[in-house]
Amino acid sequence: MSINFLNRNCQETPSHRDIFGLCDAQDGSRAYTNTDNPATWIATVKNNRNIALIFTAVDKCVLQDHDEIGRGRCDGLLTSEEHIYFVELKNEKGSWVTKAIDQLESTIKFFIENHSIEDFRHKKAFACNKRHNKFQEIDNELNLRFFRTYKVRLDVQAEIIFI
Amino acid sequence: MSRIRIKNFGPIKEGYLENDGWMDIKKVTMFIGNQGSGKSTVAKLISTFMWMEKALNRGDLKIGNANDILNRIYWHNIDDYFHKNTEIEYKGDKWSLSYLAENDKQYDVSQTTGSLIEIEQYVVPKIVYIPAERNFLITIKEAFDLSGLPLPLADFSTELRKAQNNLNGSKISLPINDVNYEFNKQEGTSYISGKGYRLNLSKASSGIQSLVPMYLISRYLVLKIEKEQKEVIPEFIDLSSNNRVRRDEEVAAVWADSNKTDAIKKIDIDRILAKYHNKCFINIVEEPEQNLFPTSQKAILYSLLEFNNMMPGNKLIMTTHSPYLINYLSLAIQGNDLFKKIKALDRDELKERLFKIVPAASCISGSDVAIYEMDETNGTIKKLPAFEGIPSDKNYLNQSIREGNILFDSLLEIEEDL
Numbered sequence: 141m142s143i144n145f146l147n148r149n150c151q152e153t154p155s156h157r158d159i160f161g162l163c164d165a166q167d168g169s170r171a172y173t174n175t176d177n178p179a180t181w182i183a184t185v186k187n188n189r190n191i192a193l194i195f196t197a198v199d200k201c202v203l204q205d206h207d208e209i210g211r212g213r214c215d216g217l218l219t220s221e222e223h224i225y226f227v228e229l230k231n232e233k234g235s236w237v238t239k240a241i242d243q244l245e246s247t248i249k250f251f252i253e254n255h256s257i258e259d260f261r262h263k264k265a266f267a268c269n270k271r272h273n274k275f276q277e278i279d280n281e282l283n284l285r286f287f288r289t290y291k292v293r294l295d296v297q298a299e300i301i302f303i
Numbered sequence: 304m305s306r307i308r309i310k311n312f313g314p315i316k317e318g319y320l321e322n323d324g325w326m327d328i329k330k331v332t333m334f335i336g337n338q339g340s341g342k343s344t345v346a347k348l349i350s351t352f353m354w355m356e357k358a359l360n361r362g363d364l365k366i367g368n369a370n371d372i373l374n375r376i377y378w379h380n381i382d383d384y385f386h387k388n389t390e391i392e393y394k395g396d397k398w399s400l401s402y403l404a405e406n407d408k409q410y411d412v413s414q415t416t417g418s419l420i421e422i423e424q425y426v427v428p429k430i431v432y433i434p435a436e437r438n439f440l441i442t443i444k445e446a447f448d449l450s451g452l453p454l455p456l457a458d459f460s461t462e463l464r465k466a467q468n469n470l471n472g473s474k475i476s477l478p479i480n481d482v483n484y485e486f487n488k489q490e491g492t493s494y495i496s497g498k499g500y501r502l503n504l505s506k507a508s509s510g511i512q513s514l515v516p517m518y519l520i521s522r523y524l525v526l527k528i529e530k531e532q533k534e535v536i537p538e539f540i541d542l543s544s545n546n547r548v549r550r551d552e553e554v555a556a557v558w559a560d561s562n563k564t565d566a567i568k569k570i571d572i573d574r575i576l577a578k579y580h581n582k583c584f585i586n587i588v589e590e591p592e593q594n595l596f597p598t599s600q601k602a603i604l605y606s607l608l609e610f611n612n613m614m615p616g617n618k619l620i621m622t623t624h625s626p627y628l629i630n631y632l633s634l635a636i637q638g639n640d641l642f643k644k645i646k647a648l649d650r651d652e653l654k655e656r657l658f659k660i661v662p663a664a665s666c667i668s669g670s671d672v673a674i675y676e677m678d679e680t681n682g683t684i685k686k687l688p689a690f691e692g693i694p695s696d697k698n699y700l701n702q703s704i705r706e707g708n709i710l711f712d713s714l715l716e717i718e719e720d721l
Contacts, residue, residue, distance in 0.1 A: 233712065233715065234712065276704075277626075277696070277701050277704045277705050277708065278626055278629070278630045278633075278696055278701050278704075279696055280630060280633040280637070280693050280694075280696060281633075281689075281690050281693050281694070281695050281696040281697075282696055284637070284690060284691060284693050285690055288691070
């Protein structure tokens with residue numbers, strides 16, 4: 141099936157703010173942005189250049205629960221004219237990283253099947269967790285494999301910085 | 304390329320599990336593994352056999368004398384590591400050596416098979432073994448004059464003193480912390496200095512004390528070899544008295560041979576001179592990271608890689624416990640790959656960004672790197688896989704960090720059940 145990641149019904153109005161949060165209530169609703177309640181933020185977006193950023197809810201909107209059953213999807217997308225950042229928001233313990241990367245990978249595949257990812261100069265995938273930052277280890281090989289496969293740079297952290 | 308095969312020696316039992324046990328000794332070769340897994344043992348054997356190949360080439364050793372290999376292994380203080388079924392084989396660019404204990408201590412030397420051209424391309428190396436105990440020479444006053452030092456350390460201390468004297472009192476900058484180093488010949492004392500301080504090296508941090516001998520000797524030797532490459536006058540080549548006498552006698556004998564034409568004499572003399580002329584540098588370093596903060600580990604690794612890149616025949620062989628070193632080595636490999644792409648696409652404007660991360664002189668091709676993982680539980684050795692030359696994240700050192708993470712998470716899980 142064709143999937144429209146540019147579905148306006150799933151997009152918020154562009155934000156130029158320096159800083160805002162990405163939230164997911166984990167109650168079956170879609171992910172959203174927030175500017176005034178940092179306690180609810182799972183990931184923090186830093187946008188010092190005040191680029192116009194559009195947040196698109198992927199899970200529960202671009203892809204509904206009944207769409208592509210069995211295939212993973214991430215929570216959202218942040219896009220500008222030259223950026224496309226895939227974001228998975230987690231609020232759990234345990235082995236969340238592998239699951240988050242799988243969801244991001246699956247969403248990137250969906251995107252590539254339906255749009256031209258090459259239109260964006262900066263392509264990244266963020267696995268974010270509010271409760272537990274990833275314990276650091278060295279991921280050079282994983283990052284290179286991800287980059288070679290999708291031309292998207294993988295980043296496991298809860299701070300999404302636009303440069 | 305030189306290769307080595309080791310079975311049943313010290314902690315090594317079955318040895319390398321691939322390629323019929325033969326490990327390639329690449330331009331950059333790294334050994335990782337637990338204490339007692341045999342990292343230094345392999346590095347010392349590589350040092351031993353490369354040294355023997357050089358000695359055979361120069362005629363210092365006689366073919367067929369098993370004591371030669373035993374003496375050199377004794378020199379490294381690993382002579383207790385022999386088992387009744389020890390097998391050690393080495394295939395160098397010119398000479399192949401083997402020691403098979405089961406065959407009544409059979410020691411065998413032969414010319415490496417291959418075309419004559421390959422054998423003629425043997426490049427005489429200067430081999431140095433930089434031991435983990437290197438700080439000792441800095442922390443103990445008069446260590447240079449101590450008798451009874453382990454032989455490799457005594458040899459190392461001689462090289463260190465040569466490197467120190469070679470500075471002629473001038474300062475050199477160390478690759479970390481904007482620190483300078485100088486050696487006062489009269490006092491026999493080392494100093495480090497920086498903004499607003501000057502300190503006797505024996506009172507400096509353990510990281511600096513570990514770095515100075517490693518950096519000084521590596522720098523001194525590689526620059527010396529580079530300088531001597533350009534020397535055409537044999538008298539200027541630095542040799543021991545014995546070797547100088549022998550070289551001159553060999554040359555005199557060729558000149559005195561009335562059966563040879565002048566042209567043949569010249570070829571023979573060039574061959575003799577080449578035997579006494581070090582043209583590459585084999586730098587074997589135990590734990591380059593010793594006592595150093597990660598960014599300093601990066602700086603010293605990049606220096607060692609830069610020295611290693613100065614001549615085509617150079618090799619850098621390291622043992623390590625540091626995941627950072629593997630990480631920074633990955634940067635140097637990826638940097639090299641990117642450098643080639645930038646050149647191919649004529650995108651010179653990107654070079655500056657690249658070289659801010661990895662200096663051009665320190666880049667290394669992934670195909671020139673081998674990392675071996677030693678398992679002390681069963682005495683085996685495996686080569687760490689690589690993706691496009693980048694060492695796998697699933698190496699012992701990274702796995703140890705991961706294990707720590709998992710254990711920490713387990714503690715949180717227990718707390719959850721409180």
